[in-house]
Amino acid sequence: MGAEPCFQETFPISGGDFTNAGEVSSRVKKILQELGVANKVIRRATIATYEAEMNVVWYARKGTLTLSVNPEVLHISVEDEGEGIENIELAMKEGYSTASPKIREMGFGAGMGLPNIKKNSDEFHIRSVVGQGTSLEIYIRRQ
Numbered sequence: 446m447g448a449e450p451c452f453q454e455t456f457p458i459s460g461g462d463f464t465n466a467g468e469v470s471s472r473v474k475k476i477l478q479e480l481g482v483a484n485k486v487i488r489r490a491t492i493a494t495y496e497a498e499m500n501v502v503w504y505a506r507k508g509t510l511t512l513s514v515n516p517e518v519l520h521i522s523v524e525d526e527g528e529g530i531e532n533i534e535l536a537m538k539e540g541y542s543t544a545s546p547k548i549r550e551m552g553f554g555a556g557m558g559l560p561n562i563k564k565n566s567d568e569f570h571i572r573s574v575v576g577q578g579t580s581l582e583i584y585i586r587r588q
Contacts, residue, residue, distance in 0.1 A: 492565045497523040523580065529573045562583060
């Protein structure tokens, strides 16, 4: 979907780093504002990016988030090295969660991450291999 990116940047995400969790999505929001992307598109991208980033922090050893922007579309690609998802169909259901008690104590783990990513995307693809990791492809049209 879309043409060659006019902007692209990759951000590392450290699994288990709750101190810096949300930092990547904040940086993405600022970049999109600087690029003059419409506020409604920024909002959708920030929600999807935050949810994806938090999933890496909670469930993976490490990962990367790549933001690509062109005049037609935002493409957000997230790759992680983690436990993977056994049942993607189940994981996509609102309210389904494999969050640990620690994550739930912090007020997270309601099972809305992947559904929120899908809801805020125009196109969404997920692939996962148990024991290896998960990759997300998120596309948001700028118009």
